[in-house]
Amino acid sequence: MIKATTILAVKRDQQVALAGDGQMTMGDVVVKHTARKIRRLYHDKVLAGFAGAVADALTLFDKFEAQLDRNSGNLRKSAVELAKEWRTDRYLRRLEATLLVADPGSILVISGEGEVIEPDGDTIAIGSGGAYAQAAASALLAHTTLSAAQIAQAAMEIAADLCIYTNKQIVMETLGDSQ
Numbered sequence: 001m002i003k004a005t006t007i008l009a010v011k012r013d014q015q016v017a018l019a020g021d022g023q024m025t026m027g028d029v030v031v032k033h034t035a036r037k038i039r040r041l042y043h044d045k046v047l048a049g050f051a052g053a054v055a056d057a058l059t060l061f062d063k064f065e066a067q068l069d070r071n072s073g074n075l076r077k078s079a080v081e082l083a084k085e086w087r088t089d090r091y092l093r094r095l096e097a098t099l100l101v102a103d104p105g106s107i108l109v110i111s112g113e114g115e116v117i118e119p120d121g122d123t124i125a126i127g128s129g130g131a132y133a134q135a136a137a138s139a140l141l142a143h144t145t146l147s148a149a150q151i152a153q154a155a156m157e158i159a160a161d162l163c164i165y166t167n168k169q170i171v172m173e174t175l176g177d178s179q
Contacts, residue, residue, distance in 0.1 A: 005052075006126075006129030010149075015175070041068060051098045053095070063082055064110070076106060127165070128166065
């Protein structure tokens, strides 16, 4: 399991929000509180976040953005192509990170095991606090009328209260209507 972060995606109506905490750890020591683990890609039309080793994730962001350019921003095709490249390339196979990518129509998790996972619902999370954040977001989606961004913020705060590798220095990006 990838530790030391929480990245959450929430989709509601025509909006998608991607939120990440700012904590970075080395072993059991917090070394940074304000890390930025999410970014906008492909002309600000795609959101991406990572859990895992920073240098590995930045390499994967570059590879994923190249796939987006090759595939005219098609999120699914780019994710599948990255997963194939990641799985078959001897150098990339050693990278230790997981990506969570989203546009207003889709949320996907991409892993080094060749997986491209689209959740059944409208939320998914990665990292050590991911289960807490996803559970909170799922409940808020089902029982409130909050926006995707409001749900992501509240769910990340809940995860930070429970996961020792997650803090409340939350960075969020949104795409779609309701921005």
